């Protein structure tokens with residue numbers, strides 16, 4: 001059975017822009033977030049409090065959050081890898097954070113420079129602080145359907161991590177198919193297995209579209225009751241530590257599919273296409289979103 005409503009978590013200003021050769025200034029990122037909010041999006045990942053030496057594109061995430069401090073109508077999660085990141089995010093006014101672990105040891109090392117066990121200790125420290133401060137915590141698990149270094153990833157490993165992150169205080173687990181290798185039956189089986197530990201309402205799905213499977217995977221997951229989907233405007237993105245990974249599923253493509261299915265997602269498709277148009281000019285490449293490309297061809 002399909003849901004009536006889907007909540008979109010827009011990750012373009014973080015997962016999208018973190019991978020762009022052309023960095024946007026904090027002010028440009030604020031304007032992008034304001035435009036996305038005007039199109040109806042209420043959950044917008046606003047940046048990362050990671051090392052600017054590792055991900056220079058996310059430098060100035062403190063300025064982004066500070067400029068948006070008046071937008072109490074929005075949920076603006078930011079990535080936090082450790083206590084330093086948490087303290088910086090809080091100083092900038094973060095009310096919601098996202099910790100990010102991985103189901104693969106090698107990816108964990110490459111992405112956050114520590115083992116999975118060590119990452120869990122860091123996350124436990126961050127979560128304890130966040131709970132005291134009343135900060136909402138999202139928990140990402142990367143490489144849930146395959147790893148760029150290790151290949152196959154066991155479902156049991158993802159389920160075990162999801163249970164640990166929930167026990168630490170995460171209100172939602174985002175299942176990241178970082179390299180976009182999943183196919184619908186596998187995606188559904190994974191979501192079902194994780195839901196048995198976390199509850200289906202605590203799951204979000206985060207598909208990169210490397211192999212063109214993202215929409216099919218989303219449909220497979222919403223048909224078993226998942227109602228939160230991570231997307232990126234224009235289909236921006238990729239992970240700097242997962243070579244060959246393509247962008248996230250495009251927000252426009254998901255909104256178009258949901259409209260076709262009669263599922264509300266409270267987002268204006270025309271406005272999204274306009275945002276993607278100007279963003280892709282600024283970034284110097286055409287959008288990955290098929291829907292944006294089709295609609296822009298009709299407009300011009």
Ligand code: HMG
Pocket residue numbers: 015018048049050051052054055079081082084085086088100111112113140141142143175176177178206208238239240241
């Ligand atoms: P490290 O070098 O191991 O950290 O980095 P360290 O503790 O050894 O410290 C080294 C230096 O970094 C120190 O500075 C620290 O102060 C500083 P120094 O004394 O040399 O001047 N430092 C920091 N600076 C700013 N913010 C911080 C911070 N922590 C330490 N939070 C670290 C560890 C995690 C920081 C590093 O590996 C890092 O920044 N990695 C970037 C990870 C990242 O952003 N990856 C992309 C996002 S994940 C993703 O895209 C996947 C996802 O979308 C889901 C999916 O698709 O599957 C979420």
Ligand code: MG
Pocket residue numbers: 015176178206208238239248
């Ligand atoms: Mg991602």
